[in-house]
Amino acid sequence: MTVHIITIGDEILIGQIVDTNSAWMGTQLNLIGAAVTGISTVGDGAEDIRGALERASAQADVVLMTGGLGPTKDDITKKVIADFFGVELQFHEPTYQRLEGFFRQLGRTPTAAHRTQCMLPTNAEVLTNKMGTAPGMWFEYNGSVIVSMPGVPYEMKYLMTNEVIPRLQEKFPVQAIYHHTLMTAGEGESRIAEKLEEIEDQLPAHIKLAYLPNLGYVRVRLSGTAMDAAALQMDVEKEAGRIRERLGDLIYGQNDESLEENLGHLLRNRKLTLTTAESCTGGYVAHLITSVAGSSDYFMGSIVAYANAIKQDLLGVDPATLETHGAVSEATVREMVSGALKVMKTDLAVAISGIAGPGGGSPEKPVGTIWMAVGNATTTEVFKLQSGKDRLKNIQYAGNIALNMVRKFVLKHY
Template sequence: MKISILTVGDEILIGQIVDTNSAWMGQQLNLTGARVVTIITVGDTMEAIHTGLREALEQADVILMTGGLGPTKDDITKKALSEYMGVDMVFHELTFQRITKMFEVWGRPMNEAHRLQCYMPANAEILTNKMGTAPGMWMEYAGKVIVSMPGVPYEMQYLMENEVLPKLRQKFQGQPIAHRTILTVGEGESHIAEKLEDFEEGLPEGFKLAYLPHIAQVRLRITGSLADEATLHRILDEKAEIIRSRFADIIYGFGTDTLEGAIGVMLKERGLKLATAESCTGGYLAHRITSVAGASDYFVGSVIAYANEVKMQVLGVSAATLDTHGAVSEQTVIEMAEGAVKVLPADIAISISGIAGPGGGSDTKPVGLAWIAVSNGQKTRTFSIRAGKDRDKNIQYFTIHALNQIRQFLKQL
């Protein structure tokens, strides 16, 4: 089954919003055995929508459209569809009744625009949208399927999961596709690939390994396709286990796990509390840790010691250490981490100090240098890293390595 995704909206073309709908649909469709062949974005004009439809229909069996179904005058997708297919617009009474009840529950009056929203192309099968007023539409035209859905992400996702994907599976019987995603941190893509060369060569027909690098992290995705779904999953599990056994030290999770989530699990299992003492990351490390629901079970707080005065007065870093070694040094982060364990009710603290850039570096301490320390008061582990000159990327890079140092420290307890 070949799919074209057609998104409608000037707001996407001018960069006002990012098209996350296409990425989400692509992920879901891939799991059904479908192949997305094009993603097209067009503006809110009849000509643009007709041009997009023509191009999509030439290349795919199914066109999935999002956007342009609202009650305002710029929402013209339905009219564009009816004109392109040469069918009339008809009033859909059941949709009108459903919207009327929704407004009654909300305690708000309907207006004429909402009544006009109930006109649909005559050949449309209505897909009930329980998340909003605009229904989805399933249409068959010239031997192809055209599906139109709202552009609001949670409304589109509801329709895809509850209406569109089940109908597509029923109409197009495809061979199942499945994935196993292994998440690694702290090792480069090329080094991992070198160690997996024999693994890739030994993969059965219909299976492949993809490397998906991000900042200081690499996702390894094994994809397979077989008619026998049970055999497909068995082989994927076996191959994922081989990778897990080879890279146990750098693997922190699978699928949709996060590094900060994995650390949270480790802290809860050990009954430990964590704190951070941050300079160059300015609280971003604490933000990542607290982005996990339930982080209050194990995270107690942070000291953002950006100025040397805060390092000394709050964390107890000595003036002699700063004078002799500087703020970005192994000695300073050791005292920051050990000080954080004392001043905060934490069992473990991590500290970080670096030069995020783009200025402030020197020959001996260039932009992109950072020192990290993790301590429980008795044992302290230090680590230095070098990044580039981009400030935002450096902060993210430092933070990922800091999270990984917490993980490594906990593994040794």
């Protein structure tokens, strides 16, 4: 089964909103063995929508459209679809009755625009949208399927989950597909690929390996397809075991587990507490840690020591260290760790100080120079990151590396 996704809306084209619908649909379709062969984003104009529909329906078994089904005049998707099929729009009484009941519960009545919203192509099979006012529509056309859904993400997800995917699975039986993703940190994509070259060359024909790099970590994804789902799962898991053995502690988790989630498990299981002392990252590492539910079990707090005076007054960094080595230095982050441990009374501390950019660098310490340290009462380990000039990327990259430093420190010393 091949699928083409069309998202409709000028707001997507001008960057006012980000198209998250296509990414979510692609993930769900992949899980059922469907192949997404194309994604198109078009504006609200009738010619744009029709052109995309004509191209997509000629290329794929299934066309999934989102957007343009609202009650306002710029929502013209239904009219375009009706013209495409050469049919009229007609009032769909069951949809209006459902809307009346919905608004009655809110103490309101539908507007004239909502009556217009109930005008549907005569050949549409209506998909009830229990999360909103606009119904989904299913059409069958020359052996293919065209589905139109609202662009509101939670409405689209409801229709995909409860209506569209079950129908597609019934109409287009496909091979089973199975994924296993191993989450790695500490090496880049090319180094990981080099370590796995022999395993990749020996993979069975029905299993593929993909590398999905991000800032500070790499997803290693095994994907397989076969008619026998149980046998396929065993085959993929066998290859995943070989990769685990080869990569060792570069692997911190699986199936999109985040570094902060994994670190939380480690700290909780070992009954350890952690604090952060952050300068250039401005509390970003603390934000990552506290994004995990239950992090209060192991995370005590953070000191954002952006100014040198705070490094001195709260963390006890020696003014002579700052004068001699500068705030961005190994000596400073070591003292920041020591000070954080004393102030916060935790088992572990991680410290970061650097030049996030885009300005503030020098020939000796260019933008992207970031020192990090993690330690306990007896041992401190340091790392120097030399990154680029993008401020946000530098902060995010440093945050992920810092979390991995703590993870490796815990595994090594506890």
